Amino acid sequence: MSTWWKEAVGYQIYPRSFKDSTNDGIGDINGIREKLGYLKDLGIDFIWITPIYASPNFDNGYDISDYCAISSDFGTMENFQALVKEAKQANIKIIMDLVINHTSNQHEWFEKSRNKTVGYEDFYIWHEPVDGKEPNDWQSIFGGSVWTYDDVRQAYYFHTFAKEQPDLNWDSSAMKKKVFDMIEWWADQGIDGFRIDAISHIKKASWDTPNHDAQRPFKAFQNVAGIGDYLTELKTIFQKHDLLTVGEASGVTAEEAEIWVGQDGYFNMIFEFEHTGLWRKTSDELPFKQFKEALVRWQEACANGKGWNALYMENHDIPRSVSVYGDDSPEYRTISGKALAMAFMLLQGTPFIYQGQEIGMTNTAFHEINEINATDTLYMYNELLTSGYSETQAMEMISAVTRDNARTPMQWDGSEYAGFSEVTPWLKVNQNKGAINVKLEQENPHSLFHFYKYLIDLRKTHPVFINGEFRYIETEAEPIFYYERANEQETYAVVVNLSKEAQTFVSLDELSDNQLIVSNYLDYDFAKLRPFEARLYKLA
Structure with missing residues (x-):
């Protein structure tokens, strides 16, 4: 089976918010076609498109009413076939979102x-x-x-x-046959794979199982024993067509990595939730130690050919990484965005960039409930009102955590609707569009966009970042994420300060004797790492 995806970089597109080609306020397939050149310039090898199937859109396409039809919001099957053809001409593969839990x-x-x-x-x-x-x-x-x-x-x-x-x-053989036939139908449309939504939920425990505990919320229908029987059947269909498979696997731990993404695993890679789940568990500061431990745990679980993983910091379901893990102030937005990019892009695995991440798009301030679209946020808001919070308090609480932060229209330029559309979009445009947009990022050689281009090129020209050994280096400075990538030809050290405070540590002096390849600061102070400073060294 082909393993092209190990050397590839993916890009997630949320079509409703990417580019509106018809000026109806909703992004569409032809909008994606318009921007293939942009993705090619960035260095993208494949795109994952969130659901564009027929749907009443109660949950923005993750409620499918016809698996083999395109939603009229996004265009036609002819538009999609043209997209596949044009993407292939640009050497960009397409993977679809497969929603088969519900x-x-x-x-x-x-x-x-x-x-x-x-x-x-x-x-x-x-x-x-x-x-x-x-x-x-x-x-x-x-x-x-x-x-x-x-x-x-x-x-x-x-x-x-x-x-x-x-x-x-999933205990119905007739239902499974219909699903498997549908998967084969899509394979025949020329796509290259699937991101498989909520797949760890397809097996349910017996109805008398307690559902919730502090360690495993929703444990009665999340990664339940016996799920492997269903996933093995699915794998047979995927392998028949040599499809890339990326499972969304909440509840799967690093200890289970080899079962899920090993040589004989169910999928080529999965999206795990350990590092991104931490932001909900802290009120003020990111717990650096747990964040690093989660990343390292998965790196080591997949080391030495035991598995492969998807690398990500953002998607359509979580707020913007620069606002959560970095600092979205004008002073540190680009600096912290570059630090996060270096921290995850040079790990072993296949990196996924979510639309707007490469230009440092930030969370949005939502002031009224009619600005909110996400189903779970609306439920949370009503629960807060029922619990006695005022409307103002409830809005403040949901604004920072709503999934709509990741779904505001892509900021292509500084015009009224950010170059996304010429009419009012389906979801409000972030008010910082004038300062943060693709046009400005492309014009500035020191921008986050160009930093992502550089890191993507680095991965493609240095095999050490694909198959090299991962070595975590512990330091006495908790906010420092320090690791090496090494093969027989070369060794690199990645050193990232994940905090807003300057950091020093013993090994920093030793590193200064090596070649500094790139930093996210334009000047150097070798004695300390400044706020969110990231450096890549080539070791002698």
Whole structure:
């Protein structure tokens, strides 16, 4: 099987917010086509496109009503086929988002299942009322019960997420055949792989299992024992077409890495949640020690050919990394953005850049609830009001954590709608578009955009960053992330200050005798690492 993805750099596109070609306020497929040259210039090898299938859009496309149709919001199947063709001409591969834990409740399969149409009765997870009540007290990831009563079938159906997203029943052989046929259909459209959404949720524990504990929230339907049987079947279909597979695998630990992404693993790589999950657990400062430990744990779990992993700091579900892990003030936004880029881009694995990350897009200030779109944030807001918080307090609490921070329109230039559209977009444009946009970044040779280009080129011209050994170097300075990449030809040291405070440590003097390849500061003070300073040394 091909392993082209080990040397590749991916780019995640959230189409609704990337580029609007029709001026209806919604990004679309032809908008992506317009920007293939931009992605090629950045050095991207493949793009992951979040769902563009037919959908009522209760959860922005992650509630699919027809797997084999394109949503009219985004264009047509002809537009998509043109995108595939033009991307291939630019040597850019395309991977789609595969959502097979659940569908929309408007999917034809669900309609047939609730009506007990022959052959579809068990496509979803149904349960009769128990003493007139729900089968158990499990809570869904979006809040509220996992069970919703359906008047037509007169039974409860299960949903890991919103009630509009009923879970498919992976114990149904008829349902699986339909899913496998659909995967093969997409492979025939010329795509190169899939990012597989919420895949660690497809197996459920017995209904009497306690669902929640401090270590494993949602443990009754997250990476449950026995899930491997389903994933092995899926893998057979993927391998048949030599498709790249990236599993979204919440609840999977580094100790399980080899099972999931090893030589005989279920997927080529996964998105794990250990390092990005930390920002929710701290009120003020990033816990540097735990952040480094999480990254190192996965590097070591996949070392020596035991596995491969997806490297990322942002996606459509989490706030902007420069606002969470860095400092989005004018003084440090670019500096901290470069520090984060160096910290993750030179690890072993396949890096994914989320749209706008390469120009340092930041969180947005949301002031009114009608500016919010994310389903889970709306639920959180109402819960806060019910708990006694004022509207102002509730808005302050949700603004920093809402997924909408990652979904504001891409900032192409400083015009009224940031070059994304000529009309009011579906979600507000960040007010800092005049200071942060692609046009300015491309014009400035010292910008974050050009730093990402440099790091991408470094990976492609130095095999040590692909297959070289990873060595973590501990220092007495907790905010310092210090590691080496080494092969028989060369050794590099990556030293990053993850904090806003200057740092010194014993080994810094020794490093100064080596060749400094690049830094995110334009001048040098070898005695200390300044706020968010990052350096790459070639060791003698």
